[in-house]
Amino acid sequence: MFGFSNPKTAPATPSEKPAVTTPKSNEPHPLDALTGGAFSAHTAGERAQRIRDWLVTNPSYEQMHEVFQELNGRDRGAAKPLREKLDELKRTKGAEIIAAEWARKATALLALPKLNMADAMAWQRDAAKAGAPLSKEPLAALKVQLADRVKGIEDLQHRVQVQREAAVLLAQRIEVLSTKPWRDAQAALEVLGADVKHWQDQATELASDTNWTSVDGKYPTMLDSSRGQLLVVWDAFQAALALTVAADADAAAPLPPVNVWADELRVARGVPLEAAKSDRPAKQAKAPVDPALREAANKAVQEALTKVEQEVAEGHGKASAGAAAALRNALKEHNRLVDDKLGNAAQAALAAAGELEGWQRWRADQLREELLIKAEGLLKRPDGHALGGRKMQDTLRQMREQWKQTDQGGVPNHALWKRFxxxxxxxxxxVEAWLDKVKTDAVAHKAQRLALIEEVKAWAAENVTAKDGDWKGFSRILHQFGDRWRDAGHLGEKAFAEMQPLWKEAIGLAAAPLENLQKASVDRRHAMIEEAKVLGAAPVLRIDAVKALQQRWQAEAQSVPMDRKFEQKLWDAFRKPLDDAFNRKTEEREKSAAALSDRDRMVLEAAKALDAANASGDAQKIRAAMAGLEAALRGQALAQAAVNADKAEAVAQSAVQAESQAAAPVTEVSEENPAPAQAESAPEATETVANAEPAAEAAPVEPPKPVRKPVVAMRGDDRPGMKKAEPVQAGRGGKFGDRKDGPRTPRPGDNKFEPRRDERGPRDGGRDGGRDAGRWGDRPAFEDRGPRLGDAAFRAQRDALENAQHALKKLAAQAHGEVLTDLLTAWEKRDVAQLPSVQALGHGVNPATRSAWSQSISAPAKADDKAAGEALLRLEIAAEAPTPAELVSARRMLQLQLLTKRNDPSPAQTWAQDTAKVLASPFDAGNARRMQTVLKVLLKR
Known part of the structure; x- marks a missing residue:
């Protein structure tokens, strides 16, 4: 808040007079009236509004600057519009200055009588880089004028080229007419003259264009040359045609110089054609020229021409200009002596050199400006980070080389070179700062490397061998020295070449003990490789020897460290012969396993037959095929058992013969208790066999199998989960486990003083006694199932059996569904014929039950909803099936009633009778769905 308002005056005392104490008044600010009362405003918002209103009146720059100076120190918020306005005026003024400068340059270019195409084309680009407002006047108009001027000049040059081609075409038309009859040429004379006149008018129009002085110097020369050549040909054509017309009118007139027309006139005068050709005037021969002079002139022009062509091909504008000047001087000097072909080639080369000179000058300036922008931007990168020393050095070297190449191809530009x-x-x-740092670092790195060399030498003197035999630690330290040498910093090529031999000498001295040890280890490993080759080449592979050799290799590898790659090569050479031997053994095993035995072949054939039966979907075929597969498996086992029995019988017979010869008593084997008799006769038989003939010694002695008595009567095991066909296992009886069949025989191991099972002898039932003694002697021996199946046969029979069981389950489910459907259909239609048979209904339904169901279906339906509903509830309780929600209460009530009737049969026992009651009732779709749910469970029990 500024104190622009009048302060309150102190109240006057009664003794004072008002006339004497007049209040002190402040004069208004000098700029207050100019700004519309901005300085006398009471609030900042009012003051800012008055400033904005004053700015609408467009005050002068000086007034705004003065007001801003006064107001900025008191109220910056009110001075903000003034600041923005002044900044805008400054920018506008700067843009106007730049626009005026580039407008002046454009005006100067347009005022030139000969406009430089390169400068005119570069004006717009340079003005845009300088920030000139090209979209505003007057630069917009000047830009259009320059573009139109450049376009007019380029169009004028193009029209000159078109005129040159038109002149060539007119000359060709004239030459073609000179080869046709003269009357055709006379008929086309008027049209041809009009075309020549039109061409001359266009050429004159081109020369009178305002931009004609600005075209390249080669184009006026081109147009004048074309005009001269066309007029020469046209004048000669007119003169020859006039002579032809005169000779046609007067036979004494001379013939024209055109051979075709002259021959035509001779024929018209009656002169034979052969005589006419002989009367042709011979060509005037040129004056003889000294061959030496002609050769010297051609050589001088050819050398200058070759130089021009070479410079033009390489694009050197500066060099090509000098070579072109030398070629022009050579042509001026030897023009009359040079061949026409060489002269035409020289003119074409001069034209190409002229084009290259103008283009090269403009292109060279463009390249220089690009290099200048790159050089000025090296320290002003957009990311704010300058290039590193090495990168900066390479960049500067490349840019200077590019500038030199540009100067070689064009005229130098000294102003741009100074800035560059x-x-x-x-x-x-x-780069200088980086070079100083590199030098300092190089000195430090050299000292660091020298210290490392001395450290390695001292360590080598102290460690002639590894401490505690730890050669791995010895090698690790050497690797650490190598890492420190590589990380010791950068050195120059010369310094590094001096340091490297010293380092190699020191590290070689330190690594000498390890290298000697490695050399000896390599010799030992080569010896083990030879041993591995011998083991691998042996006909029988010794696994124990291979394991021992591998352990020796591992011990050697763990004790002596070596280079990983070299050690891997040695290991590969060591393991190759062993791997080959194991692979050979594996191949032999696979070959033997691949050969199918008779048993495998029979099992495979039975498995294929079972697969075919599974595909047929016939349950009887599947069961028959399963029986065939099981028979194939059992048949081979039985055959093997028969062979073993024959062997045992042969051994027994040989033993009997031996005993009879020895006149020793033989104890008969009792059928009631075969094991003791066999156990008692075993030693005697063994002794007898030992004294038998050599043929008996060769045969293996196998005791005959004990023949088990057929079971006459046994108690079936009717416990849940047990099979009734198997006898009940003897269990403990009595309250405290006293056996009813007598006291329990103490088992081995119950007495801690009794030897363990594996410590007892043959008579005690130990391992050596087998299964013929002690408590374990009561058990029968394992049945010999014959040789083991091959992998292919085993997998085939297993997969075939699994697929058969799955197919039978699927067929059973389908059959069960069909049975239920037929049963419900018979109920619905009251047709006993559709009721399934006893076999189809399953083992849970006997003939009496089916007869009751058939009577219920055949009898007329009884509308007893209560009995049928209760029967359905009993069936759902028996099957443990869910009950509809509306009947849940009734089911609970029925269950409570059943609990009170303990002696009545349960629903699970009377489900057949309940089913008969439901079938006797009328058919109902809801009851049918409930019946299907419960019978699906009950029929499977």
Missing amino acids: DDACNEAYKV
Whole structure:
């Protein structure tokens, strides 16, 4: 808040007079009236509004600047619009200055009588880089004028080329007419003259164009040359045609110089054609020229021409200009002596050199400006980070080389070179700082490497061998020395070449003990490789020897460290012969396993037959095929058992013969208790066999199998989960486990003083006694199931059996569904014929039950909903099936009633009778669904 308002005056005392104490008044600010009362405003918002209103009146720049100076120190918020306005005026003024400068340049270019195409085309690009407002006047108009001027010049040059081609075509038309009859040429004379006149008018129009002075110098020369050649040909054609017309009118007139027309006139005068050709005037021979002079002139022009063509091909504008000048001088000097072909080639080369010179000058300036922008931007990168020393050095070197190449191909530009050189020198300061740092670091790195060499030498003197035999630690330290050498910093090529031999000598001295040990280890490993080759080549592979050799290799590898790659090569050479031997053994095993035995072949055939039966979907075929597969498996086992029995019988007979010869008593084997008799006769038989003939010694002695008595009567095991066909296992009886059949025989191991099972002898039932003694002697021996099946046969029979069981389950489910459907259909239609048979209904339904169901279906339906509903509830309780929600209460009530009737049969026992009651009732769709749910469970029990 500024104190622009009048302060309150102190109240006057009664003794004072008002006239004497007049209040002190402040004069208004000098700029208050100018700004519309901005300085006398009471609030900042009011003051800012008055400033904005004053700015609408467009005050002058000086007034705004003065007001801003006064107001900015008191109220910056109110001075903000003034600041923005002044900044805008400054920008506008700066843009106007730049626009005026580039407008002046454009006006100067347009005022030139000969406009430089390169400068005119570069004006717009340079003005845009300088920030000139090209979209505003007057630069917009000047830009259009320059573009139109450049376009007019380019169009004028193009029209000159078109005129040159038109002149060539007109000359060709004239030459073609000179080869046709003269009357055709006379008929086309008027049209041809009009075309020539039109061409001359167009050429004159081109020369009178305002931009004609601005075209390249080669185009006026081109147009004048075309005009001269066309007029020469046209004048000669007119003169020859006039002579032809005169000779046709007067036979004494001379013939024209055109051979075709002259021959035509001779024929018209009656002169034979052969005589006419002989009367042709011979061509005037040129004056003889000294061959030496002609050769010297051609050589001088050819050398100058070759130089021009070479410079033009390489694009050197500056060099090509000098070569073109030398070629022009050579042509001026030897023009009359040079061949026409060589002269035409020289003119074409001069034209190409002229085009290259103009283009090269403009292109060279473009390349220089691009290099200048790059040089000035080396220290002003967008990311704010300057290039590193090495990168900066390479960049500056490349840019200077590019500038030199540009100067070789065009005229030098000294102003641009000065700016480019200053920018490069400024950027080179970064390179100088980097070079100083590199030198300092090189001295430090050299000292660090020398210290490392001395450290390695001292360590080598102290560690002639590994401490505690730890050669791995010895090798690890050497690797650490190598890592430190590699990380010791950068050195120059010369310094590194001096340091490297010293380092190799020191590290070689330190690694000498390890290298000697490695050399001896390599010799030992080569010896083990030879041993491995011998073991691998042996006909029988010794696994124990291979394991021992591998353990020796591992011990050697763990004790002596070596280079990983070299050690891997040795290991590969060591394991190769062993791997080959194991692979050979594996191949032999696979070959033997691949050969199918008779048993495998029979099992495979039975498995294929079972697969075919599974595919047929016939349960009887599947069961028959399963029986065939089981028979194939059992048949081979029985055959093997028969062979073993024959062997045992032969051994027994030989033993009997031996005993009879020895006149020793033989104890008969009792059928009631075969094991003791066999156990008692075993030693005697063994002794007898030992004294028998050599043929008996060769045969293996196998005791005959004990023949088990057929079971006459036994008690079936009717416990849940047990099979009734198997006898009940003897269990403990009595309250405290006293056996009813007598006291329990103490088992081995119950007495701690009794030897263990594996410590007892043959008579005690130990391992050596087998299954013929002690408590374990009561058990029968394992049945010999014959040789083991091959992998292919085993997998085939297993998969076939699994698929058969799955197919039978699927067929049973389908059959069960069909049975239920037929049963419900018979109920619905009251047709006994559709009721399934006893076999189809399953083992849970006997003939009496089916007869009751058939009577219920055949009898007329009884509308007893209560009995049928209760029967359905009993069936759902028996099957443990869910009950509809509306009947849940009735089911609970029925269950309570059943609990009170303990002696009545349960629903699970009377489900057949309940089913008969439901079938006797009328058919109902809801009851049918409930019946299907419960019978699906009950029929499977």
